[in-house]
Each structure stands twice: as C-alpha cells, then as structure tokens.
Amino acid sequence: MQKFNLYYAWLLLLAVAPFSLQAQVDLFAEKEEPITDIVTATFKTTRVVNGHSIENVGKGILDFRILHRFGQFSDGAYNLFGLDQASIRLGLDYGITKNWMVGIGRSTFEKQYDAFTKIRLLSQTTGGREFPLSLSYAATVIYKSVKNPTTAYVPYQSDRLSYAHQLIIARKFGDYFSFQVTPTYFHYNLVQTQTTPNDFMSVGLASRIRISKRVNLTGEYYYRINKLPNPDYKDALSIGFDIETGGHVFQLHMTNSTGMTERTFIHETTGEWGKGNIRFGFNVSRVFTIVKPKEFRNPAGL
Amino acid sequence: MKQQMTKIAAVVILLVCAQYSQAQKVYATKTGQIAFNASSPIEKIAAINNQTDSKFVGENGQVIFAVLIKGFKFENQLMEDHFNENYMESTKFPKADFKGYITNIKDVNFSKDGSYPVTLDGNLTLHGVTNKVTATGTMKVAGGAPEMEGTFKIKLKDYKVEGLYIGEKIAPEVAITVKCKYQ
Numbered sequence: 001m002q003k004f005n006l007y008y009a010w011l012l013l014l015a016v017a018p019f020s021l022q023a024q025v026d027l028f029a030e031k032e033e034p035i036t037d038i039v040t041a042t043f044k045t046t047r048v049v050n051g052h053s054i055e056n057v058g059k060g061i062l063d064f065r066i067l068h069r070f071g072q073f074s075d076g077a078y079n080l081f082g083l084d085q086a087s088i089r090l091g092l093d094y095g096i097t098k099n100w101m102v103g104i105g106r107s108t109f110e111k112q113y114d115a116f117t118k119i120r121l122l123s124q125t126t127g128g129r130e131f132p133l134s135l136s137y138a139a140t141v142i143y144k145s146v147k148n149p150t151t152a153y154v155p156y157q158s159d160r161l162s163y164a165h166q167l168i169i170a171r172k173f174g175d176y177f178s179f180q181v182t183p184t185y186f187h188y189n190l191v192q193t194q195t196t197p198n199d200f201m202s203v204g205l206a207s208r209i210r211i212s213k214r215v216n217l218t219g220e221y222y223y224r225i226n227k228l229p230n231p232d233y234k235d236a237l238s239i240g241f242d243i244e245t246g247g248h249v250f251q252l253h254m255t256n257s258t259g260m261t262e263r264t265f266i267h268e269t270t271g272e273w274g275k276g277n278i279r280f281g282f283n284v285s286r287v288f289t290i291v292k293p294k295e296f297r298n299p300a301g302l
Numbered sequence: 303m304k305q306q307m308t309k310i311a312a313v314v315i316l317l318v319c320a321q322y323s324q325a326q327k328v329y330a331t332k333t334g335q336i337a338f339n340a341s342s343p344i345e346k347i348a349a350i351n352n353q354t355d356s357k358f359v360g361e362n363g364q365v366i367f368a369v370l371i372k373g374f375k376f377e378n379q380l381m382e383d384h385f386n387e388n389y390m391e392s393t394k395f396p397k398a399d400f401k402g403y404i405t406n407i408k409d410v411n412f413s414k415d416g417s418y419p420v421t422l423d424g425n426l427t428l429h430g431v432t433n434k435v436t437a438t439g440t441m442k443v444a445g446g447a448p449e450m451e452g453t454f455k456i457k458l459k460d461y462k463v464e465g466l467y468i469g470e471k472i473a474p475e476v477a478i479t480v481k482c483k484y485q
Contacts, residue, residue, distance in 0.1 A: 213465070
C-alpha cells in the first residue's frame with residue numbers, strides 16, 4: 001500500500017513538473033545580455049584642423065571639403081591682417097565602407113595634388129566587451145606640381161612626390177573629452193641637399209573638448225622628432241572650434257600653417273605663434289549620400 | 303508483470319499529456335524592424351533598425367521588444383551622429399524597450415492562417431523615461447509563423463528628448479512602425 005502511494009506521488013510530481021516550469025515563462029524577467037557599444041563621434045569630423053582625426057565618413061557618403069586659410073595677422077593693416085590672402089585646399093572624400101575611406105585634394109600651396117586612404121583597424125568599445133582605444137592607419141601621397149625654377153638639376157616626375165604614413169590612436173573619455181596621438185612617418189623623394197635625410201618622424205597630438213551640444217573646442221599640435229634643416233620651419237599648432245549645424249560641421253580655427261597637406265603643415269610650417277604669424281581659417285564640409293544604406297533601398301512606408 | 307506494464311503506460315500517457323498542455327509557445331525574432339519618422343515639412347528625418355529583438359508568448363500575449371538606439375540607420379550619416387549624440391544620448395541610454403501584453407491574444411488563432419487585429423498595451427522605455435503606450439496593429443498568421451505589424455505615435459517631450467530643432471526641423475511627434483516576423 002505504501003509503495004502504491006509513493007508511486008502515485010511520484011507520478012503526480014512528474015505530471016505537474018512541466019506545468020510549474022511553464023508558469024515560469026516570463027519575458028519581463030529574462031536576463032539581459034550586456035551591450036557592447038562601439039564608441040562613436042570621438043571627433044566631430046574627419047579632420048581635427050589640418051590633420052586626420054580618427055573619424056571616417058560613412059559608407060556611401062561623398063564629402064566635399066573646402067579648406068581655407070587666410071594670410072597672417074602679422075601682415076598688418078595693409079593686408080587687412082591677412083584677410084587679403086588665401087590658401088585653399090579643395091577636396092573630395094568618399095567612404096567605401098564604414099571603416100575605409102579615400103580622398104583626393106588640390107591645394108593652391110605649391111599647386112599640390114594629394115590622395116589618401118584611411119582605414120579603421122580597431123574601435124573603442126564599452127559595455128559587454130570593452131576595448132580602450134580606437135586605431136586607424138592613414139597613408140597620403142602628395143604631388144607638388146608647381147613649376148621648378150630653372151636649375152642645373154632637371155627633376156624627375158617622381159621627385160615631386162612625398163608620402164605620409166600615420167597611425168592614429170584615439171580615445172574618447174566620456175562625452176566631453178577626446179584625445180588622439182598620431183605617430184607619423186614622412187618621406188620626401190627629393191630634398192634640398194645630399195646631406196638632408198629623406199625620412200622624417202613626427203608625433204601629432206590632438207584633442208576635442210565639448211563646450212555645448214553643438215560646439216567643440218579642438219586643438220592640434222605636431223611635434224617634429226627630426227626636422228628639415230631650414231630653421232624657419234616650426235611645429236604646427238592649431239586651435240579651433242567645431243560648430244555643428246543641421247547638415248554639416250563647420251570648423252573655424254587659428255593656425256600657423258599655410259598648407260593643409262601633411263607635407264606642408266607638419267614639416268614646412270613657417271609661421272610662429274609668438275610673432276603673430278597666425279592665420280584665421282575655416283573648413284567647410286558638405287556631405288552627399290551617393291549610396292543609400294541598405295535599409296533605405298526599399299523604403300516601404302518611409 | 304501486467305501491473306507493471308499498466309503503470310508504465312500510465313506514466314507515458316501522463317507525460318505526453320503534460321507536454322501537450324505546455325503549448326505555451328514563445329515566438330521570437332532577432333531581426334524585427336522598427337522604423338520611425340520624425341519628418342517635418344523642412345527635413346526628412348527617418349531611420350530604420352533591422353535588429354529588433356522581440357518575443358511574445360502565444361498563450362497569454364506577454365510581449366517584449368528591445369532595440370539598440372545606435373542600430374538605427376539614417377540616410378545621412380551626420381544626422382545619425384546627431385541623433386545619437388545630441389538627442390537620444392545613446393551612450394547613456396543605449397537601449398529602448400517595450401514590455402507589455404497583446405490584450406486580445408485570445409482572438410488570434412495561430413493554427414489558422416489569416417490576419418487578426420491586435421492591440422498592444424504596455425510600457426515603453428526610451429531615453430531613460432518610461433511611459434504607458436497603446437498600439438494597434440495586425441497579426442498575420444501564415445503557416446504557423448506569425449508576423450506582427452503596428453504603428454503608434456509618441457511625443458518627444460514625454461521622453462525628455464530635447465533639442466534646438468524639435469518642433470522646427472524635427473516633428474515633435476514621432477510615428478513609429480513595427481514589423482516583426484516571428485519563428
């Protein structure tokens with residue numbers, strides 16, 4: 001008899017067990033997986049002032065950029081404190097993928113043509129799987145097309161080329177502060193004298209400080225580890241504001257550099273802040289969507 | 303021996319019955335679509351998220367939707383950045399979710415193909431603020447796989463989403479469209 005009871009108790013338990021399990025299906029109580037968040041907007045746009053920032057343009061986006069620098073304040077009232085003069089780079093940047101962009105440009109300074117590619121290798125993440133910084137690689141080739149003065153040496157076309165290789169290491173410290181270090185290797189195919197080296201190293205330091213939702217203070221400094229022998233060349237220092245409007249980011253800044261290519265601003269900056277050789281400048285960017293994100297190619301109801 | 307057989311048969315039958323009555327099926331998807339439209343006469347502002355996580359229980363209508371704010375794709379990259387950085391503060395509030403019930407789930411017959419009107423009632427958490435919302439839509443059943451579609455509107459100020467352009471370039475009221483195909 002007792003065996004019989006036990007048996008039915010066991011049977012009952014078996015029958016009830018699935019029911020009690022079933023009562024536990026509660027979607028609201030389900031545990032949430034931690035979210036890995038890729039850090040975005042470390043800088044507001046693809047350039048800090050003259051140099052590259054860690055940011056890329058989005059996939060399928062064409063970015064038309066007008067970079068403009070006036071003359072130096074120290075030119076005085078006759079040149080309206082530099083406003084009479086201009087140095088310009090017109091450029092087109094394009095995002096091939098989310099992490100890979102290319103661009104071309106033409107500068108008035110030395111009639112330079114330049115082309116670059118920038119690839120995001122690592123991204124800073126928070127949350128589930130944390131990673132402390134973002135890393136990109138940028139390579140630029142610059143062609144100096146200005147006609148040479150007639151000399152005994154007739155230059156090859158390749159003599160006009162120079163190259164920059166940059167590793168861009170950046171970290172966003174919360175919403176209000178970002179910092180970037182940019183070790184740079186630069187190669188000139190042709191230098192002035194036989195004793196001058198062709199290869200140069202420098203380190204760029206850049207930062208962004210958020211002032212308001214739409215205004216950010218930026219700064220950029222390139223320290224040259226080895227330098228061209230000309231003592232007139234100084235380290236490039238620029239301070240600016242990134243102002244976000246609906247359709248674009250507008251950058252206003254003060255800089256001691258004339259040109260806007262790596263060749264010119266890193267190693268051939270002639271201005272000296274202490275002497276007032278400061279130029280007022282701005283970068284205007286206008287983006288065009290060339291390839292729509294896949295979500296929008298068949299926009300039902302939108 | 304015969305008694306033994308009867309016992310085993312009884313156990314098997316009971317277990318089978320138990321399994322059948324456990325028809326509390328959970329329908330789920332990780333690729334649902336949530337889109338919103340906050341366009342104004344001046345500017346088109348629309349985004350799509352195709353990574354919506356959603357589940358519902360066929361038995362009692364308990365339903366849940368969750369999306370990552372950064373998963374919303376805009377046509378304009380810069381607009382997407384502004385959406386995340388200035389309006390939704392998606393670093394601080396990475397996720398939005400809805401937890402509630404399909405109030406008339408009993409009207410849906412999952413074993414019969416057709417289109418059934420449904421009403422959803424629950425709490426929407428967005429930008430760190432939770433509000434009650436009600437949405438209407440349809441549940442389409444085809445071959446046992448239900449597909450839920452619905453729309454509802456929210457006011458940005460109810461969720462403390464603030465910004466210069468709201469009410470101007472950005473509509474103060476946003477239409478949200480949900481489309482999820484469950485398995």
